[in-house]
Amino acid sequence: MATTEEIRTGLAEIVNEVAGIPTEDIQLDKSFTDDLDVDSLSMVEVVVAAEEKFSVKIPDDEVKNLKTVGDAVAYIERSQG
């Protein structure tokens, strides 16, 4: 089970890899679209990579609710149960 910080760090690496955003900018309060300029297709790439990395399922219907990095980290944390 990964901790909140481990998930944030892992997610930051993914967002960096997909969208080229510096990992230090990827903080819990940042909005994917407004602050980090991750568009909807890149968000799908982030989600697929996160599913693999954290062994969780993030359905398409859920993706639109993941507005901030914190939302995504919390969802992954919950899914890991």
Add this chain to the structure above:
Amino acid sequence: MTSAIRTSGGAQHASILGVGVYRPSRIVTNAEICEHIDSSDEWIRTRSGIVSRRWATPEETVASMSVAAGGKALASAGIQADQVDCVLVSTVSHFSQTPAIATTIASEIGTDGAAAMDISAACAGFCYGVELAQSMVRGGSATYVLVIGVERLSDLTDLKDRSTAFLFGDGAGAVVVGPSEEPGIGPVVWGSDGGAADLIRQKAPWDDALSSGEYPYLVMQGNPVFRWASYAMAKVAEEALERAGVSIADLDAFIPHQANMRITDAMVKALKLPSHVAIARDIAEQGNTSAASIPLAMERMLAAGEVKSGDTALIIGFGAGLVYAAQVIRVP
């Protein structure tokens, strides 16, 4: 007294023998698209890789574009029209349900009454056609088959839908499939998922559209389609390579359906294609032309010298249905 029924025997191997295309005359820029939607050239390029697309004029019909592309494919294959035994036409934008447009095309192209039918397999239609054609050649029901992918998707495009208005284009691409000394078309990996039929479809069936008066434009749920096309289809592509016994090291070109440059990029990444594999990127100037996109892309790569005759290419079509098909081929 019953006598045994004789069966026909076909060629041992089949290949794509020639390719021909028709690109409509009217070039439509992103600026023109943005006259109808709140968008920008930069947004469209970033989301799709599309710089411009071609839309057919009223004179550039599904039939006329097909006849032009088919004629060029026959010339490229060195086959006469009267040698063609069957014409398969894949399209979703021929608006007369009966009769099939394939019979008109077979006649106008000068075949000697070749068998002819339309295929409805959306963006996978070209690969479905190639599989049907090679099965006929190897099964003995045809020596030469003309496979045509043709679309006028501009007729189904909602100019005010900012998620799809920039996406679609028109055109025709054709190949001749016939017997060959060596195998030129690998085993197909194909299938469908009707459970996801809603993801890409016309807004309403024609009967509902006629009674409501609301035009049944193409509608699409972009993000789930992107996920399916980029990742599930990469696995299908891998399986096609495996079934053909071709490793990525021996692959010369990857020619996926030109759905969206971002899907192509994601597939290339998922497949870990090395830099020696030429990647089809016809979408930049052609838009998404559904069934026509793979032969159109192949022809551009041949013309540009990015691939040459005899090269090994992986082709994959995927789209509304959902449907998909992939195979490894030798470039004609």
